[in-house]
Amino acid sequence: MKGPGYQTDTGGLRDSADGFRNVHGGVSDAQDSLNQISVPHEAFGVSGPGPRLAAGIEDMIGTTLGEVDDLLGQLDEFIGNVNASADTYDDLESDNGAKLQATYREDRS
Numbered sequence: 001m002k003g004p005g006y007q008t009d010t011g012g013l014r015d016s017a018d019g020f021r022n023v024h025g026g027v028s029d030a031q032d033s034l035n036q037i038s039v040p041h042e043a044f045g046v047s048g049p050g051p052r053l054a055a056g057i058e059d060m061i062g063t064t065l066g067e068v069d070d071l072l073g074q075l076d077e078f079i080g081n082v083n084a085s086a087d088t089y090d091d092l093e094s095d096n097g098a099k100l101q102a103t104y105r106e107d108r109s
Helices: 010-035 050-108
Strands: none
Touching: 010 050
């Protein structure tokens, strides 16, 4: 959007959103890898604290995956908001341009 005294680079906004989308893809790939981790309950021994330790590690992985899900959702929302802002700027620029042209035509009549 361009006008007197300010300028918004909507293409740059969309490029930024694309960059965040690429980050989202990388985080999703890492999440998929983390999701495949399994800790056998006998990994730290079959008695005593071993099984509890293995279960604790699996719980920690599950918690981390949940947090990553939340962050990916927030990132999706942010990407959508950036694109929506760029669209709004472009729409306003288009509307303002049309209004200025109509005003100019009326003034010349």
